[in-house]
Amino acid sequence: MDEMKKPRRDFLFVATGAVVAIGAAAITRPLLGHMAPAGDSPLLHGLEVDLSLLKEGEQMTATFMGKPVAIRYRTPAEIKAAQADDTADLPHTETDRSRLRPKPDGKLDHRFLVFYPICTHFGCVVVGEAGDYDGWYCPCHGAHFDTSGRVRKGPAPINMEIPDYEWVSDGVIRLRRLPLLGFS
Numbered sequence: 001m002d003e004m005k006k007p008r009r010d011f012l013f014v015a016t017g018a019v020v021a022i023g024a025a026a027i028t029r030p031l032l033g034h035m036a037p038a039g040d041s042p043l044l045h046g047l048e049v050d051l052s053l054l055k056e057g058e059q060m061t062a063t064f065m066g067k068p069v070a071i072r073y074r075t076p077a078e079i080k081a082a083q084a085d086d087t088a089d090l091p092h093t094e095t096d097r098s099r100l101r102p103k104p105d106g107k108l109d110h111r112f113l114v115f116y117p118i119c120t121h122f123g124c125v126v127v128g129e130a131g132d133y134d135g136w137y138c139p140c141h142g143a144h145f146d147t148s149g150r151v152r153k154g155p156a157p158i159n160m161e162i163p164d165y166e167w168v169s170d171g172v173i174r175l176r177r178l179p180l181l182g183f184s
């Protein structure tokens with residue numbers, strides 16, 4: 001399969017603690033107001049990301065605390081494939097639902113996958129909508145990840161990691177700061 005065959009709608013957002021956005025011209029302007037530090041300092045309070053402008057099949061990437069965090073609005077087919085493969089022979093066993101976080105009402109929103117788009121082999125940034133499982137592909141040494149970000153093939157030892165985040169409302173997540181010495 002041609003790993004790069006599909007057009008991608010990935011958008012890059014850079015937010016190193018402040019409100020900064022870079023990305024596709026069509027949506028850069030409206031999204032400037034949709035990513036903001038929670039409270040006075042993202043170091044202390046995290047970064048809130050409004051997902052309301054993200055459409056089905058789109059992905060955004062925020063850089064927070066020096067690491068990229070991807071949020072993908074999965075299609076029904078991607079969700080179905082991820083759930084169906086819960087029972088597959090997975091190198092790193094995790095269910096799709098275990099990789100999601102509940103909304104304030106306690107329910108999971110299976111559409112949004114939030115993850116570090118970093119290959120767990122040697123840390124390359126993965127390519128979306130690619131690979132044998134139509135999830136992500138790492139071009140460095142050929143790791144394939146499914147639509148839940150789970151490794152399925154290649155040298156990556158574990159699934160792509162899920163950042164520490166929470167839903168603060170129906171359409172907004174907060175990326176929590178990394179643990180820092182001296183802060184609680």
Ligand code: FES
Binds near residue numbers: 155
């Ligand atoms: S860094 Fe991704 S397969 Fe090696």
